[in-house]
Amino acid sequence: MEQYGLENIRNLCLLSHNGAGKTSLSEAILFTTKAITRLGKADDGTTTSDYDPDEVKRKISLNLTMLPCQWKDTKINLIDTPGYSDFVGEVKAAIRVSEGAIIVICAASGVEVGSERVWAYSEEANLPRLIFVNKMDRENADFYRTVDELQSKFGSRCIPMQLPIGAQSDFQGVVDLLTMKSYIGSPVKEAEIPSSLQTQVDSFREKLVEAAAEVDDRLLEKYLGGEELSLEELSDGLRQATISGKVTPILVGSAIQNIGIISLLDAVYNYLPSPKERDVVIAGDSGKPGTIAPSQDAPLAALVFKTSADPYVGKLTYFRVYTGAIDSNSQVWNATRSEAERIGQLFVLRGKTQEPVSQLRTGDIGAVAKLGVTGTGDTLCSRDKPLKIAPILFPEPIFSQAVQPKTKADLDKLGTALSRLVEEDLTLQVRKEADTAETILSGLGETQLEVAAEKMLRKFGVNVKLDIPKVPYKETITAPAKAEYKHKKQTGGHGQYGHVLLKLEPLSRGSGSEFVDKVVGGRIPKNYIPAVEKGVNEGLHEGVLAGYPVVDIKTTLYDGSFHPVDSSDICFKIAGAQALKKGLSQGQPILLEPIMNIKVTVPEDFTGDIIGDLNTKRARVLGMNPEDGTNVIEAQVPLAEILRYTIDLKSITQGRASYTATFSHYEEAPPHVIQKVIAER
Ligand SMILES: Nc1nc2c(ncn2[C@@H]2O[C@H](COP(=O)(O)OP(=O)(O)O)[C@@H](O)[C@H]2O)c(=O)[nH]1
Ligand SMILES: [Mg+2]
Numbered sequence: 035m036e037q038y039g040l041e042n043i044r045n046l047c048l049l050s051h052n053g054a055g056k057t058s059l060s061e062a063i064l065f066t067t068k069a070i071t072r073l074g075k076a077d078d079g080t081t082t083s084d085y086d087p088d089e090v091k092r093k094i095s096l097n098l099t100m101l102p103c104q105w106k107d108t109k110i111n112l113i114d115t116p117g118y119s120d121f122v123g124e125v126k127a128a129i130r131v132s133e134g135a136i137i138v139i140c141a142a143s144g145v146e147v148g149s150e151r152v153w154a155y156s157e158e159a160n161l162p163r164l165i166f167v168n169k170m171d172r173e174n175a176d177f178y179r180t181v182d183e184l185q186s187k188f189g190s191r192c193i194p195m196q197l198p199i200g201a202q203s204d205f206q207g208v209v210d211l212l213t214m215k216s217y218i219g220s221p222v223k224e225a226e227i228p229s230s231l232q233t234q235v236d237s238f239r240e241k242l243v244e245a246a247a248e249v250d251d252r253l254l255e256k257y258l259g260g261e262e263l264s265l266e267e268l269s270d271g272l273r274q275a276t277i278s279g280k281v282t283p284i285l286v287g288s289a290i291q292n293i294g295i296i297s298l299l300d301a302v303y304n305y306l307p308s309p310k311e312r313d314v315v316i317a318g319d320s321g322k323p324g325t326i327a328p329s330q331d332a333p334l335a336a337l338v339f340k341t342s343a344d345p346y347v348g349k350l351t352y353f354r355v356y357t358g359a360i361d362s363n364s365q366v367w368n369a370t371r372s373e374a375e376r377i378g379q380l381f382v383l384r385g386k387t388q389e390p391v392s393q394l395r396t397g398d399i400g401a402v403a404k405l406g407v408t409g410t411g412d413t414l415c416s417r418d419k420p421l422k423i424a425p426i427l428f429p430e431p432i433f434s435q436a437v438q439p440k441t442k443a444d445l446d447k448l449g450t451a452l453s454r455l456v457e458e459d460l461t462l463q464v465r466k467e468a469d470t471a472e473t474i475l476s477g478l479g480e481t482q483l484e485v486a487a488e489k490m491l492r493k494f495g496v497n498v499k500l501d502i503p504k505v506p507y508k509e510t511i512t513a514p515a516k517a518e519y520k521h522k523k524q525t526g527g528h529g530q531y532g533h534v535l536l537k538l539e540p541l542s543r544g545s546g547s548e549f550v551d552k553v554v555g556g557r558i559p560k561n562y563i564p565a566v567e568k569g570v571n572e573g574l575h576e577g578v579l580a581g582y583p584v585v586d587i588k589t590t591l592y593d594g595s596f597h598p599v600d601s602s603d604i605c606f607k608i609a610g611a612q613a614l615k616k617g618l619s620q621g622q623p624i625l626l627e628p629i630m631n632i633k634v635t636v637p638e639d640f641t642g643d644i645i646g647d648l649n650t651k652r653a654r655v656l657g658m659n660p661e662d663g664t665n666v667i668e669a670q671v672p673l674a675e676i677l678r679y680t681i682d683l684k685s686i687t688q689g690r691a692s693y694t695a696t697f698s699h700y701e702e703a704p705p706h707v708i709q710k711v712i713a714e715r
Pocket of ligand 2: 053057058116
């Protein structure tokens with residue numbers, strides 16, 4: 035097995051809007067580097083990357099996929115990622131373990147919202163990147179329009195280092211502005227620069243040379259002095275500029291036609307950093323982050339960035355080594371959980387293929403099966419020198435569905451299946467809603483939850499239906515009321531007798547419920563009082579309006595009577611519950627609904643549309659804070675109105691907005707809502 039030095043590794047993720055061609059490009063890269071011998075097609079579900087049955091079925095990527103290959107003397111750990119916003123958890127994990135990224139842009143569709151999003155993520159992560167303008171062969175492909183759009187959205191640092199030769203059905207190849215050579219066709223042939231392109235080539239080369247010279251004073255001086263810079267100097271300058279983020283080189287090609295791939299690989303090789311050039315961010319002592327240098331000689335530190343669960347293969351743990359090395363059949367220390375972990379056979383994954391390896395060294399990425407305690411985000415290290423690598427920050431769930439098992443057998447296996455899913459995808463969360471007795475699965479969007487449900491069936495044989503969650507309404511009274519109930523029965527032997535008088539009073543919102551015993555003179559013996567309270571409390575579980583729990587109420591037991599032989603706990607419990615029911619009906623009951631605080635972050639142009647939509651949702655807008663180009667709208671809105679808000683927001687803004695919601699308080703529901711809820715009950 036070949037081992038790669040730190041300088042000879044590139045951990046590289048492909049990022050973009052869904053459909054720009056990442057998966058097709060990853061396939062072309064594997065083919066060009068001879069990691070595979072047949073070029074699969076995304077549309078046929080035959081790519082190395084989209085091997086998962088759910089991906090094949092939907093013809094989109096749902097998971098990050100490791101696709102290592104070799105270019106020259108360097109190992110490229112290529113990571114394909116999904117473009118849908120529902121799956122950003124995978125994108126975040128891929129970015130976290132990469133030193134560089136290729137942002138793929140469709141030459142016909144331009145810079146779409148998903149690409150703006152991943153651009154922002156790579157900015158956050160300080161990730162050097164290249165832009166690949168793909169699909170130059172497509173109808174409507176326009177390189178120069180795309181470059182203008184890139185520069186207006188991401189700034190003038192986006193600079194072409196190639197120009198296309200021809201476009202659409204006439205797309206033939208690329209001109210490299212650094213080497214000043216043309217490469218056409220597939221397999222690629224070197225050619226003359228077409229004379230028709232000369233003016234453009236000269237003008238774009240000028241800009242590239244200037245940008246490459248600017249990062250280095252010595253080069254700049256030479257350049258300003260009118261001296262010609264050598265290819266090596268230019269290349270060095272461009273490398274520095276790219277790694278420092280001052281320049282993002284734009285390359286061009288067609289994944290489907292396998293054009294521009296060699297130049298792209300050369301650019302990855304020449305201009306993107308190796309693991310050696312990035313310090314490792316660790317969670318230092320006392321929680322303060324620090325950095326350490328990546329080193330092969332240091333003790334082991336590896337970050338787990340993905341866990342996949344398979345009922346047959348078992349659990350597969352993906353990790354990246356940041357310092358030291360990890361060996362097959364060894365023992366390591368999980369610093370996150372403070373537990374030892376046995377490592378079996380190590381693998382390098384390429385799509386679904388697992389290649390066994392004996393060791394993985396600094397900078398490299400691999401996987402291991404069947405770990406015991408380890409989960410995504412954990413650090414594996416040496417017990418003598420424990421440390422924690424800064425964990426991956428995943429977004430909080432914003433969309434929830436109720437999970438309903440179809441049969442009793444499905445119900446029995448539901449818990450296990452759900453905990454596996456949540457282990458695999460840290461953007462999913464499961465909880466039991468006590469008030470509605472529903473199991474709630476939350477995530478980032480509808481597609482993600484649908485895929486999760488399909489996975490449960492396919493992998494764990496659990497059949498579920500997803501539904502909009504019930505709103506946990508509550509009930510209360512608005513007027514004081516008195517109620518009396520006498521439970522009296524004469525059957526055969528000795529009878530039943532319990533008699534109570536209750537006073538009910540409304541309490542302020544958020545007070546809960548209170549029970550007070552004001553019985554005097556032993557009119558109900560002390561030992562029966564707890565039974566009355568129990569009856570009242572049970573009665574409070576189901577209100578008289580629509581069966582929702584009753585809150586914010588004070589119940590006073592002030593009188594009653596008993597029978598020396600026929601009275602019992604159970605009789606007083608029944609009397610308490612029944613008296614409460616009568617009292618609730620007389621207390622002008624109302625329905626309370628949960629109100630949420632929401633914060634919507636939206637581009638300024640959409641502010642009006644968002645406010646308009648919120649107004650149709652019975653929202654109270656509390657404030658607006660403009661922040662360079664975006665607006666943060668704060669509002670209170672009933673939960674019932676925003677159960678599908680992610681979907682609404684996406685359609686209003688084409689995915690340009692995001693929001694968070696937290697519970698605020700309960701509030702009286704308006705009459706039309708009460709009527710609807712009662713009718714549904
Ligand atoms: N014409 C053309 N189509 C492409 C090219 N690259 C990808 N596609 C098509 O674009 C669609 C989405 O491709 P895919 O690789 O799945 O995109 P991803 O979502 O970014 O992974 C598929 O129908 C591909 O066949 C290209 O270079 N030229
Ligand atoms: Mg894809």
